Amino acid sequence: MAYQEVEKYSKPVRVLHWFNTASFLLLFITGLILFIPPLAIAAQDSWTRLIHRIAAVLLVAAPVIFALIYPGKAARALKEAFTWGSGDLDWLKAAPAYYFLADESAMPPQGHMNTGQKMWWFLTVVFGVVFVATGAVMWFARDTIAPTGFLWAIFTHDVAFIVTGAMLFVHLYLSVAHPLMRPLRTGSWSAMTRGTVSAEYARAHHARWFEEITAATHAQAAAANREKVLVGSHGGKTG
Numbered sequence: 001m002a003y004q005e006v007e008k009y010s011k012p013v014r015v016l017h018w019f020n021t022a023s024f025l026l027l028f029i030t031g032l033i034l035f036i037p038p039l040a041i042a043a044q045d046s047w048t049r050l051i052h053r054i055a056a057v058l059l060v061a062a063p064v065i066f067a068l069i070y071p072g073k074a075a076r077a078l079k080e081a082f083t084w085g086s087g088d089l090d091w092l093k094a095a096p097a098y099y100f101l102a103d104e105s106a107m108p109p110q111g112h113m114n115t116g117q118k119m120w121w122f123l124t125v126v127f128g129v130v131f132v133a134t135g136a137v138m139w140f141a142r143d144t145i146a147p148t149g150f151l152w153a154i155f156t157h158d159v160a161f162i163v164t165g166a167m168l169f170v171h172l173y174l175s176v177a178h179p180l181m182r183p184l185r186t187g188s189w190s191a192m193t194r195g196t197v198s199a200e201y202a203r204a205h206h207a208r209w210f211e212e213i214t215a216a217t218h219a220q221a222a223a224a225n226r227e228k229v230l231v232g233s234h235g236g237k238t239g
């Protein structure tokens with residue numbers, strides 16, 4: 001069968017993804033410099049602190065601007081990420097056999113986002129709010145908040161840093177390195193660069209979504225055919 005591709009992510013979604021990746025990595029590196037005492041020397045003249053603040057503004061501004069320009073896309077993605085059902089429980093049960101034993105048959109059919117991707121979304125949105133709230137306290141309320149409140153803000157910011165930093169590496173590993181993903185040929189890497197995945201990858205990893213889009217394509221083709229027939233028969237009568 002000829003090699004076929006389907007679109008998984010539109011261009012604006014990919015641009016937002018890479019923009020967020022760049023600002024998150026900047027925040028992570030400049031945060032790490034503040035977090036690890038021997039590295040703190042690099043933060044002494046404050047340029048890393050300035051970069052941290054600029055990257056924080058970019059990290060928040062990009063999804064807000066995206067949502068203003070593409071409200072439909074933003075609402076659909078949030079709905080998808082925050083809609084959980086019994087299928088997600090099945091994914092969680094199957095995940096150890098799938099990821100550690102490469103037992104692909106254990107995994108139930110997945111939609112456009114699988115449960116792991118939904119968890120990553122959930123984590124980034126929830127911890128995004130935590131970062132903004134605690135970062136704002138450190139940034140703007142340093143001189144006005146009680147010392148314990150300030151320490152709690154730093155502690156919570158650090159917990160969010162450790163959890164999201166660890167999960168970023170899990171996300172990177174699963175997206176670009178896990179053997180089942182075969183990313184550089186057909187999988188998630190091409191989804192985030194060119195926006196497309198092979199039909200074979202879509203069928204194997206996102207079977208429910210693949211069925212939905214093929215059913216929609218067939219319905220469109222059938223409607224177009226019907227239209228042609230109707231136009232033809234109408235033309236025949238009057239002509």
Ligand code: HEM
Nearest residue numbers: 027028031032034035049056059131132135136138139161
């Ligand atoms: C998006 C909103 C964010 C805001 C507004 C923000 C703001 C801040 C501010 C004002 C500081 C204090 C810097 C200083 O001492 O001058 C700070 C520290 C820090 N930030 Fe962020 N930040 C944000 C996101 C992040 C992210 C995404 C990460 C990492 C993934 C991160 C990691 C850190 C770390 C590790 C520290 C050092 C805390 C400590 O002293 O123990 N921040 N942040």
